[in-house]
Amino acid sequence: MPEEKQVKDWEKYEETIxxxxxxxxxxxxxxxxxxxxxxxxxxLYFADEPMTLDDMRDALEMSKTSMSTGVRALSDMKMVEPTFKKGFRKDLYQSEEDWYKSFTSLFGNRWRKHTESNIEEANEAIDELVKIYHKTEDPELRNKINSDIERLRYAKNYYDWLMKFIRVIESGEIFQYIPKNEDNI
Known part of the structure; x- marks a missing residue:
C-alpha cells in the first residue's frame, strides 16, 4: 500500500507541475x-539538470528543429542560457532562474525596438508634412498639417518619456521604486 501511495503522490506532483x-x-x-x-x-525551469535539445524533444514530443528555434528565442530574451558540463559534448541549456532579470531584458528589448521605430516614423511623418505644408497654398490643408504636426510632436514626447522608462527598466533602477519580492521557499 505505501508504494501505491508514493506512485499517486508522484502523479499528483507531476500533474501540479x-x-x-x-x-x-x-x-x-x-x-x-x-x-x-x-x-x-x-x-527547463522545472528541470533538475541542464537539458540537451534531445532531452527537450523527448520531454515535449516536439521536433529537434522546434526545440532549437525555441531555445534560440528564449536565449535572445535571456530566459535560457547555454551551460557546460566537463566531458559532455552536446550543448546543454538551463533556464534563467531570475525572472526579474528576464523580464527587464525582455521588456527593454521589445519596447525599445518598437519605441525607436515609432520615433523614427513620427520624425518622417513630420518631415513629410512640412514639405507638403511648404508646397501647398491651401489654407485649410496648412491648418490641418499644423494641427497634425502638433499631434505628432505630442506622440514624440510620449515616446521620449517611454524611452526614459525603458532605461529605468533595463538598468534595474526600477527596483529602487518597486523592490523585488525576495521571499524564498
Whole structure:
C-alpha cells in the first residue's frame, strides 16, 4: 500500500507541475512568444539538470528543429542560457532562474525596438508634412498639417518619456521604486 501511495503522490506532483507549465505557456503571448516556447521554458525551469535539445524533444514530443528555434528565442530574451558540463559534448541549456532579470531584458528589448521605430516614423511623418505644408497654398490643408504636426510632436514626447522608462527598466533602477519580492521557499 505505501508504494501505491508514493506512485499517486508522484502523479499528483507531476500533474501540479504540468498545470503550472501550462500557465507559463499560456502567458508567453504577453512576451510575443508561442505557447510551445512557453512549455519549453517551463520544462527547463522545472528541470533538475541542464537539458540537451534531445532531452527537450523527448520531454515535449516536439521536433529537434522546434526545440532549437525555441531555445534560440528564449536565449535572445535571456530566459535560457547555454551551460557546460566537463566531458559532455552536446550543448546543454538551463533556464534563467531570475525572472526579474528576464523580464527587464525582455521588456527593454521589445519596447525599445518598437519605441525607436515609432520615433523614427513620427520624425518622417513630420518631415513629410512640412514639405507638403511648404508646397501647398491651401489654407485649410496648412491648418490641418499644423494641427497634425502638433499631434505628432505630442506622440514624440510620449515616446521620449517611454524611452526614459525603458532605461529605468533595463538598468534595474526600477527596483529602487518597486523592490523585488525576495521571499524564498
Amino acid at each position: 504540468e498545470k503550472f507549465i501550462q500557465v507559463i505557456a499560456k502567458n508567453m503571448n504577453l512576451y510575443g512568444m508561442t505557447s510551445s516556447v512557453g512549455r519549453l521554458y517551463g520544462t
